Amino acid sequence: xxxxxxxxxxxxxxxxxxxxxxxxxxxxxxxxxxxxxxxxxxxxxxxxxxxxxxxxxxxxxxxxxxxxxxxxxxxxxxxxxxxxxxxxxxxxxxxxxxxxxxxxxxxxxxxxxxxxxxxxxxxxxxxxxxxxxxxxxxxxxxxxxxxxxxxxxxxxxxxxxxxxxxxxxxxxxxxxxxxxxxxxxxxxxxxxxxxxxxxxxxxxxxxxxxxxxxxxxxxxxxxxxxxxxxxxxxxxxxxxxxxxxxxxxxxxxxxxxxxxxxxxxxxxxxxxxxxxxxxxxxxxxxxxxxxxxxxxxxxxxxxxxxxxxxxxxxxxxxxxxxxxxxxxxxxxxxxxxxxxxxxxxxxxxxxxxxxxxxxxxxxxxxxxxxxxxxxxxxxxxxxxxxxxxxxxxxxxxxxxxxxxxxxxxxxxxxxxxxxxxxxxxxxxxxxxxxxxxxxxxxxxxxxxxxxxxxxxxxxxxxxxxxxxxxxxxxxxxxxxxxxxxxxxxxxxxxxxxxxxxxxxxxxxxxxxxxxxxxxxxxxxxxxxx
Amino acid sequence: xxxxxxxxxxxxxxxxxxxxxxxxxxxxxxxxxxxxxxxxxxxxxxxxxxxxxxxxxxxxxxxxxxxxxxxxxxxxxxxxxxxxxxxxxxxxxxxxxxxxxxxxxxxxxxxxxxxxxxxxxxxxxxxxxxxxxxxxxxxxxxxxxxxxxxxxxxxxxxxxxxxxxxxxxxxxxxxxxxxxxxxxxxxxxxxxxxxxxxxxxxxxxxxxxxxxxxxxxxxxxxxxxxxxxxxxxxxxxxxxxxxxxxxxxxxxxxxxxxxxxxxxxxxxxxxxxxxxxxxxxxxxxxxxxxxxxxxxxxxxxxxxxxxxxxxxxxxxxxxxxxxxxxxxxxxxxxxxxxxxxxxxxxxxxxxxxxxxxxxxxxxxxxxxxxxxxxxxxxxxxxx
Numbered sequence: 001x002x003x004x005x006x007x008x009x010x011x012x013x014x015x016x017x018x019x020x021x022x023x024x025x026x027x028x029x030x031x032x033x034x035x036x037x038x039x040x041x042x043x044x045x046x047x048x049x050x051x052x053x054x055x056x057x058x059x060x061x062x063x064x065x066x067x068x069x070x071x072x073x074x075x076x077x078x079x080x081x082x083x084x085x086x087x088x089x090x091x092x093x094x095x096x097x098x099x100x101x102x103x104x105x106x107x108x109x110x111x112x113x114x115x116x117x118x119x120x121x122x123x124x125x126x127x128x129x130x131x132x133x134x135x136x137x138x139x140x141x142x143x144x145x146x147x148x149x150x151x152x153x154x155x156x157x158x159x160x161x162x163x164x165x166x167x168x169x170x171x172x173x174x175x176x177x178x179x180x181x182x183x184x185x186x187x188x189x190x191x192x193x194x195x196x197x198x199x200x201x202x203x204x205x206x207x208x209x210x211x212x213x214x215x216x217x218x219x220x221x222x223x224x225x226x227x228x229x230x231x232x233x234x235x236x237x238x239x240x241x242x243x244x245x246x247x248x249x250x251x252x253x254x255x256x257x258x259x260x261x262x263x264x265x266x267x268x269x270x271x272x273x274x275x276x277x278x279x280x281x282x283x284x285x286x287x288x289x290x291x292x293x294x295x296x297x298x299x300x301x302x303x304x305x306x307x308x309x310x311x312x313x314x315x316x317x318x319x320x321x322x323x324x325x326x327x328x329x330x331x332x333x334x335x336x337x338x339x340x341x342x343x344x345x346x347x348x349x350x351x352x353x354x355x356x357x358x359x360x361x362x363x364x365x366x367x368x369x370x371x372x373x374x375x376x377x378x379x380x381x382x383x384x385x386x387x388x389x390x391x392x393x394x395x396x397x398x399x400x401x402x403x404x405x406x407x408x409x410x411x412x413x414x415x416x417x418x419x420x421x422x423x424x425x426x427x428x429x430x431x432x433x434x435x436x437x438x439x440x441x442x443x444x445x446x447x448x449x450x451x452x453x454x455x456x457x458x459x460x461x462x463x464x465x466x467x468x469x470x471x472x473x474x475x476x477x478x479x480x481x482x483x484x485x486x487x488x489x490x491x492x493x494x495x496x497x498x499x500x501x502x503x504x505x506x507x508x509x510x511x512x513x514x515x516x517x518x519x520x521x522x523x524x525x526x527x528x529x
Numbered sequence: 530x531x532x533x534x535x536x537x538x539x540x541x542x543x544x545x546x547x548x549x550x551x552x553x554x555x556x557x558x559x560x561x562x563x564x565x566x567x568x569x570x571x572x573x574x575x576x577x578x579x580x581x582x583x584x585x586x587x588x589x590x591x592x593x594x595x596x597x598x599x600x601x602x603x604x605x606x607x608x609x610x611x612x613x614x615x616x617x618x619x620x621x622x623x624x625x626x627x628x629x630x631x632x633x634x635x636x637x638x639x640x641x642x643x644x645x646x647x648x649x650x651x652x653x654x655x656x657x658x659x660x661x662x663x664x665x666x667x668x669x670x671x672x673x674x675x676x677x678x679x680x681x682x683x684x685x686x687x688x689x690x691x692x693x694x695x696x697x698x699x700x701x702x703x704x705x706x707x708x709x710x711x712x713x714x715x716x717x718x719x720x721x722x723x724x725x726x727x728x729x730x731x732x733x734x735x736x737x738x739x740x741x742x743x744x745x746x747x748x749x750x751x752x753x754x755x756x757x758x759x760x761x762x763x764x765x766x767x768x769x770x771x772x773x774x775x776x777x778x779x780x781x782x783x784x785x786x787x788x789x790x791x792x793x794x795x796x797x798x799x800x801x802x803x804x805x806x807x808x809x810x811x812x813x814x815x816x817x818x819x820x821x822x823x824x825x826x827x828x829x830x831x832x833x834x835x836x837x838x839x840x841x842x843x844x845x846x847x848x849x850x851x852x853x854x855x856x857x858x859x860x861x862x863x864x865x866x867x868x869x870x871x872x873x874x875x876x877x878x879x880x881x882x883x884x885x886x887x888x889x890x891x892x893x894x895x896x897x898x899x900x901x902x903x904x905x906x907x908x909x910x911x912x
Contacts, residue, residue: 081624098603103600106599111596112593117910165867171869173869467688
């Protein structure tokens with residue numbers, strides 16, 4: 001019934017398009033605020049260098065934003081295209097934040113971005129500044145709603161399964177919006193975007209200084225980016241820890257995998273700094289660990305235990321058995337909607353229905369599952385430990401690097417010594433790709449670490465896919481790979497070209513710029529409408 | 530929580546059916562002229578200078594316009610999740626074609642002007658033309674196929690199975706619907722060009738606009754006759770409880786020739802929709818000829834409203850009929866979200882949609898006036 005190759009290709013396509021989309025999003029989040037800050041300084045001081053800064057970083061923003069929009073449309077439609085059972089199963093909850101993102105956020109950002117570019121000579125200074133801030137807020141509200149949606153995939157609250165409609169339905173909308181996982185992820189994710197924006201400005205400005213171009217422009221840009229970046233880097237790590245803390249409450253399996261902790265240890269647990277997890281033997285072939293640290297970070301206490309992977313699988317077996325009971329009761333209810341006894345059983349057992357569905361990938365007749373099937377289904381709740389373990393470490397390591405980097409930059413900038421040590425400029429230039437690396441590792445951890453679930457504990461990923469054919473997927477995946485690769489090359493070429501051209505030397509908005517040799521298309525300009 | 534909702538489930542479902550129509554019409558009216566202008570680009574503008582003028586007509590607004598589609602997608606997901614699940618997965622490759630166009634279009638607007646090389650620019654011109662034409666056509670083909678019914682069914686867990694492929698969508702009736710859509714959006718794009726440009730571009734746009742308006746009238750009429758006499762419509766033959774749970778498996782449906790026109794007999798006031806479609810296109814035709822650009826643009830918008838509303842009310846209460854097993858078709862009453870979700874989304878939409886309309890109007894006001902070489906050169910950000 002479920003073609004596992006189609007599921008695998010669908011996952012690959014979703015992962016590829018989502019990670020590609022998120023190459024553009026963080027720069028949008030970060031640069032929009034930096035532009036708004038720069039333009040604010042311009043409006044307050046009236047010094048035209050700040051307007052040239054806003055214009056130049058705005059041009060980079062625009063090149064990036066077009067790709068963000070183009071790849072974002074794909075995300076909005078792919079749930080229905082590739083994950084139609086998912087869309088049916090949780091659309092009642094999951095669709096709302098996506099629609100709200102359009103209503104509240106993306107409309108705001110996308111409408112005013114046009115005015116940001118085209119409204120300079122048509123609006124007052126303050127008016128245009130408001131437009132720029134609205135773009136920045138729109139972008140960040142967008143992230144809020146998307147992370148409310150994603151947070152619900154990690155920690156599905158405020159909803160219940162309705163056997164009459166065969167789907168999850170919302171019971172408490174406020175619980176979905178104020179989901180602690182969503183809130184922590186939102187702050188963590190936008191902060192990561194601010195780090196990216198700040199790093200982009202640092203690296204490009206460093207390049208100008210290395211080339212001896214646009215000194216004043218580059219130093220001012222770096223000063224803004226250094227302070228913004230320092231605040232953001234502190235926020236991303238501190239609030240990342242908050243995100244980790246929340247994870248331990250809700251996704252014990254993910255944190256056990258993240259730490260490669262196979263067996264429950266006496267509290268407080270040790271933190272593995274380096275480990276080589278072995279999935280077959282369910283142990284670490286090698287590990288260097290710091291005693292007590294994980295227990296303290298993860299539970300903020302010295303006495304609370306953190307469960308290990310093997311122990312969690314034991315718990316999962318219980319839930320699978322319960323889930324099979326829920327599945328059986330659901331079948332009875334479906335055959336005979338008036339069976340109150342079965343409804344009663346289902347209303348107690350439904351929270352484990354998802355665990356019952358895990359059996360589906362082992363045998364279609366869930367009701368006949370043997371103890372071996374239960375064990376296999378429970379074992380399938382272990383994500384890919386090495387990938388999760390290492391992506392977490394790369395992300396955290398880079399997080400600490402960003403704090404050090406921006407603290408140093410801030411220190412140098414506050415002593416007005418930017419650019420005096422050439423090697424610092426090289427460090428900044430070569431740090432450019434690192435925020436992207438950290439962010440992609442973060443998403444890998446969040447999404448790959450949630451497997452086998454599409455919705456944690458509720459809906460297994462393999463069960464959520466559309467009934468497409470293998471050919472459909474080969475065609476769509478090839479199209480995406482081709483178009484996205486070509487566009488990535490073009491985007492980089494245009495970005496490099498824009499940077500090489502550099503900021504304008506003179507403010508183009510001064511009235512001298514429209515030369516007398518420029519003629520309208522028809523000699524007689526018609527009346528303005 | 531749900532006993533605090535002042536409307537019953539039936540009302541909320543009906544309101545969301547209306548809102549869905551408003552959002553799709555919003556998309557067709559706002560993003561529609563972007564698509565139409567894209568399709569017209571190589572024809573109304575011959576030189577690079579002229580093409581820049583045309584692109585800068587939509588330059589400040591295409592980003593916002595595109596959000597109508599994204600919001601439409603999100604609203605279908607939130608309000609009618611089954612419609613979203615069945616249609617987007619069933620029309621998978623058609624959706625891919627639209628997505629490719631929607632990926633290339635924004636990039637084309639933004640990137641074309643960044644490099645001066647004529648080969649680079651004419652390549653993007655062709656891409657922009659195709660990326661405007663193809664979605665306009667395919668979206669119409671999709672609506673045509675909805676009227677014909679899509680070959681899908683459910684199993685008892687409400688998992689969808691679609692038994693068809695991309696090429697089966699390209700039937701003569703569906704292609705006719707595609708041409709209605711294409712001609713009306715070209716008419717709309719041409720109308721905006723006559724308003725926002727001058728001289729030779731506006732003249733060319735006027736002649737293409739006249740043709741498109743004429744084509745819209747003729748094709749819409751042919752489609753109406755074909756719908757009345759050539760294809761079957763779906764009719765509910767069992768009672769569907771408008772207050773019941775959203776499960777499309779509990780009803781029976783018959784297919785009868787001409788049944789898509791049954792609503793007009795039962796509720797004659799619904800004739801307003803096709804009348805507005807014809808009247809709008811006719812007045813647009815007059816407007817093009819009389820050189821009244823504002824009138825032309827508004828009436829072509831009215832035509833779009835009328836034509837899309839016609840498709841909507843003809844189908845009602847169906848959203849997505851099934852040709853494979855008509856009783857599995859989706860209706861307003863059995864494919865919606867829960868009452869609470871519909872209510873929360875209605876509150877949000879009632880609050881934010883007016884705000885969106887206000888700031889959109891403000892932006893168009895700031896950007897009013899014709900686009901000329903002079904106005905472009907004043908702005909270093911112009912495309």
